[in-house]
Amino acid sequence: MRSGIRGGRAAIRSTLGAVLVAVLVVASGIGAAGAASPAPVPGGPAGIGVCAARASAVRATGTVATLRAFGNCEINRRLATLNRLTATVDASKGLTSSDAAALSSDIGAARSGLTGLKATIDGQTRIPALKAEIVQIATRYRVYVLLGPQVRLTIAADDVLALKPAFDGISATLTGRIATAQRNGKDVTSAQAALDAMNAAVADAVALASPLPAKLVALTPAGFNSGTAVPVLKNARSALLEARDYLKAAAQDGRKVLTDLE
Amino acid sequence: MAAALLVGLALAGCGSHKDTPQPAPPGATSSLAESGASQGSSSPAGSTAGGGPSGSASSGTSARPSGPAATSSRPSRTPAGPPTPDPVASELDQINQLINDINDSVQSSDSSQQGGE
Numbered sequence: 001m002r003s004g005i006r007g008g009r010a011a012i013r014s015t016l017g018a019v020l021v022a023v024l025v026v027a028s029g030i031g032a033a034g035a036a037s038p039a040p041v042p043g044g045p046a047g048i049g050v051c052a053a054r055a056s057a058v059r060a061t062g063t064v065a066t067l068r069a070f071g072n073c074e075i076n077r078r079l080a081t082l083n084r085l086t087a088t089v090d091a092s093k094g095l096t097s098s099d100a101a102a103l104s105s106d107i108g109a110a111r112s113g114l115t116g117l118k119a120t121i122d123g124q125t126r127i128p129a130l131k132a133e134i135v136q137i138a139t140r141y142r143v144y145v146l147l148g149p150q151v152r153l154t155i156a157a158d159d160v161l162a163l164k165p166a167f168d169g170i171s172a173t174l175t176g177r178i179a180t181a182q183r184n185g186k187d188v189t190s191a192q193a194a195l196d197a198m199n200a201a202v203a204d205a206v207a208l209a210s211p212l213p214a215k216l217v218a219l220t221p222a223g224f225n226s227g228t229a230v231p232v233l234k235n236a237r238s239a240l241l242e243a244r245d246y247l248k249a250a251a252q253d254g255r256k257v258l259t260d261l262e
Numbered sequence: 263m264a265a266a267l268l269v270g271l272a273l274a275g276c277g278s279h280k281d282t283p284q285p286a287p288p289g290a291t292s293s294l295a296e297s298g299a300s301q302g303s304s305s306p307a308g309s310t311a312g313g314g315p316s317g318s319a320s321s322g323t324s325a326r327p328s329g330p331a332a333t334s335s336r337p338s339r340t341p342a343g344p345p346t347p348d349p350v351a352s353e354l355d356q357i358n359q360l361i362n363d364i365n366d367s368v369q370s371s372d373s374s375q376q377g378g379e
Contacts, residue, residue, distance in 0.1 A: 149371040156367035159360065166357060170350055233371075240368045247361045251354050258351060 050077050064125055071121040071134045075114050078143045082111045085151050094159035102217040103151050110141045142221040146229055153236045154216045160209035160243045167202040167250060171195065174257045181261050191260035198253035205246035208239045 051073035057066040089095065089103050117136060124130045141147070174195050182188045215232050223229040 152367045152371035156364045156371070159364045159367065163357060163360060166353065170353055173350055237368055237372060240364065244361055244365050244368065247357070247364070251357050251361065254350065254354050258348060 062127065064127060064130060067127065067130045067134060068121055068124070071130070071137060072118060074134070074137045075118045075121070078114055078137065078141065079111060081143055081148065082107050082114075085148060088151060088155070092155045092159070094162040095155055096158055096213070099154050099158055099213050099217055103154060106147060106150070106217075110143060110147060114141055139225060140221055142224045146219060146221060146224045146233075149233050149237075150216050150219050153233065153240060154213050156240045157209045157212035157216065157236070157243075160205055160240065160247065161213075163247060164202060164206050167198070167254075170254055171199055171202075174198075174254065177261055178257070186261070188261070191257045194253045194256040194260060198250045198257070201246045201250035201253060205243040205250070208243040208246070212236045212239060 051070060054066065054070040054073045058070050060066075085107050086104065089100055089107070092100070095103070114137065117133060117140070121130065121133050124133060174191075178188045178191050178195065181191070216236055219229045219232060
């Protein structure tokens, strides 16, 4: 009798453990997701902790109802983030139209996929299947670790490239001013050197950013799961930080030309 | 000697005027305006950085003599406002704002990555 009770308790413990594992697989990223507000970082991990109470309920009673509520919470959180990412894409005119279309398509696919998954979860009555579907919320769409960074880094890369025409215009103006100053007998050696440095820095920034949009928009959740996306994201991030520094240096060089010509 | 001094002063005068009326290069201005507009929030910051109208107005107002004595002592002159900023310098200010936006995009991508999934 006592051993029977002990066996029953072990079975319950085992079931709860399995649910917890499933939940924690999802909630590790989810757990990283948020405060009580569903909109902390635009396009970022919306609502870290928003689903914490439902995760606790799953840990306490791993029923279909608590699992379903947890899954729906996680899906809704991601749908809110996807809306924010759509707004970010729409607001950015630095994005090329093809990149904007590709990102919007990815966001739309995630939105419709998660909406479909929500319907599946709502109709699911078997706990093992439910747990597998909850895990898919993270693994099939990778909203926070892939799609969000993909959108923001692509925007940053296109923004770097969009600055080139502005610098080209400034370069043309400064070239004219240097020529005028030289005709007036001014020593323009330093100004010319600063202008050359500005042009070189812009070229370096553009060279860093140019290959990134195509690489970034090609990333997929499957690629993330197989480990190929992370290095692309990491390299893009460091290249863009370097490009940012080149652009800062270029702007300083442009100012130096102005100072030298005063 | 005096003639040389006069020439020197005249040249100095030309130098100081040079910065004021330079027109911006049309291509540069339009392209920057386009990318600045794309950022939404960058426009106001850009105008602030470039010494935009609001900043100029406040400094101009505080510097302007407002009492009757000041008005009567110089009736025919309006006080000189702050110098018009060099259009290239203004563009560089706006570019700096856009660089900050790029930085924000990259940094926010990093924080979301740390969020895990």
